[in-house]
Amino acid sequence: MSPKYDDVRNSLLGWLSTGLREEPSTAAIFHQLCHRLVDYGFCLSRSTLHLRVHHPQWLGTRIIWVRDQPHADEQTVAYDVEATDVFQRSPFHRVIHTGKQVRQRILIFGPHIFQIYEELREQGHTDYSAWPLDHSQGRRHLITFATDRSEGFYDDEIALISDILPLFSLVTEIRLKNQLARTLLQTYVGPHASEQILDGATTRGSGVTVSAAVMMCDLRNFTQMAARRPRDEVIAILNDYFDLIAEPIERHGGEILKFIGDGLLSVFPLDRPDACDRLMAAVTEAYDALARRSPLDHQIRFGTGVHVGEVMYGNVGSTRRLDFTVIGPAVNLASRLEGMTKTLQRPVLISGDFVKAANCASRTEYLGNHGIPGFDDLMEVYALRIDAELHAR
Template identity: 70%
Template sequence: MTQNRRRSRASLLHWLSEGLHAEPDAGRIFVQLCERLIDAGIDLSRATLHFRVHHPQWLGTRLVWTRGQEDAFVQKVAYDVEATDVFQRSPFRVVIATGREVRQKIQICGPHVFPVYDELRQHGHTDYAAWPLDHTQGRRHLITFATDRPGGFENRDIAFIRQILPLFSLVTEIRLKSQLARTLLRTYVGSHASEQILEGATTRGSGATLSAAIMICDLRNFTELSGRRHRDYVIGVLNEYFDMIAEPIEAFGGEILKFIGDGLLAIFPLTEPDACRRLLDAVCAAYDATAHRTPPAHPIRFGTGVHVGEVMYGNIGSKRRLDFTVIGPAVNLASRLEGLTNDLKRPVLVSGDFVTAAGCSAKTDCLGLHSIKGFDDALEVHALRL
């Protein structure tokens, strides 16, 4: 081995142990690792990194790097992947199940044990190796390397990769846990609230006052439905209902703060342009989605209350269990308006204040003044035309 290669390999080890404090992204570290391995004299032609991230919509992420690429190609991996024939007939299954290294010289003609080897050979690769990346708490991920060097990897190359993998595993675990924390927080408290929490807003009572358009939705006849139908059916209806409401809210820039049984609370901060108009667009899109369901196995009907005003946004709860949410009279009024939808036989009720703020009187019918529980004065109520 030349002196330059020895220096490059020593530099790579130093970089993994001390040179990555400012790089938060495991994918970028993976690409840099591949480039540094080439600098260290290992003729990498392809590499993949497989992470289990347990996102609500997918099991993991697969990064594919080929020599000359500036970035890795990123693919989402579905939860059912491990039941597929492709996975069952792959070296990935062996590595994940056993925790052992898998290696195959692939310059010879097949058939090989795993079909992927024939695919790699057709693209000019001559050798392939896969290793587990074991993180704490029994979490196992996977990394693979391939070369197109005649004769495959040298034994000393494989030995060096084995040497660096424990360091790479440690480095990626730190980044992956940070990513997982962000994913879980976004999933359970929303994008804006998750960033606030990660920035340190974890003290009970901490928060801010902001102006926002508020919407509260509630599914009709849910008590009757849950009493008559099987649990799995009820959960399926709830999920379909929330999809039809949540997707437009997120598409139009709103933030869902809470699912409350069969209800939903969302806000559109007025710091963003056209917040009130975007809330109305989201409401209309949600009702349009329910009207065009096919097939309508169970009718989905829901009421919506809409208001605008100041809310207190922050941490509320017990000493050990906090909820990042909004409270205040404006939220209470939106809830009361939702409750009125049954009595007034109109699915969407909006306050007079919201109509003024949104300039949407042409889209509503004024239903006059109504006494609202918890409010001293009668309030003007409008119904949105759908």
């Protein structure tokens, strides 16, 4: 390697070792790497970074850097992409499965073995190289480089890339694992709870008392449905039902804390503006969406209980298995109201305390004072006015 590239390599290795402690983003580091290579004299025209992130909705991300474009383009990659013929007949497949570098000089004339090379030729690129990025536990990712220099990459440039990629792989693994931990926590405990856990709230009994609007939902006739329908169909119905109610909850700023079999527990903390109004909007939108469905759909019906009050928000469980959730009388009352939707034949029952807090009496119907199992005093119970009476069945 020439003295010039020796200096470049040392500079890049030093930057990767000590210059990125405050940068959490893999995409930003990749973007900076490409620009540094160009600043050091590389004729780099295009580069891509392919990462398997195992998000619940997609397998990975693809980051595309193109010279003279101000920002790298970040795209999601579907879980089924690796089963497609396009992927099977690509250098990506070869690199992922062999763990070896692939390099191809782009020919001006004549067909190439992979379609991606034809596309690169049409874009003006002349040389292409794809490399594995090996992380721990057998996880393998991919990075590619292309140039539009007429004579392609110099041998010193390929050698330099080979020298810096092991450290770049380590740097990206640290960020990717942090991202994966955050994604998994957000998926399983919600965004607010995940941030508290990442900040260190992992001790049993730790938590805070907060005021919140609480809603509890439960699918109707699930036991009979599960006994009569195939497993995969039951799971599909459950997912459809949870989508129906979860999407408006998340859109209006609620936190889904738990899926309990066919039930759902969600809170709207009162320290956020208009929490009660946003809960009402979420519930109304879910039932409106249900009412618009075809009668031939799988007959999803669910009851909802709504209350407001103080809840303990934190860790409960055994010494080695914790659950980050909310507990307290307000949660219990919301659950009891949901159970009463069956006997009172109304899909949504709301406590008098919530009606006062939300000032929503005009949108509800007073059903009188009722005894609530587990509570000493009679409580005012209201029903949300909605058109879909069949939801109560």
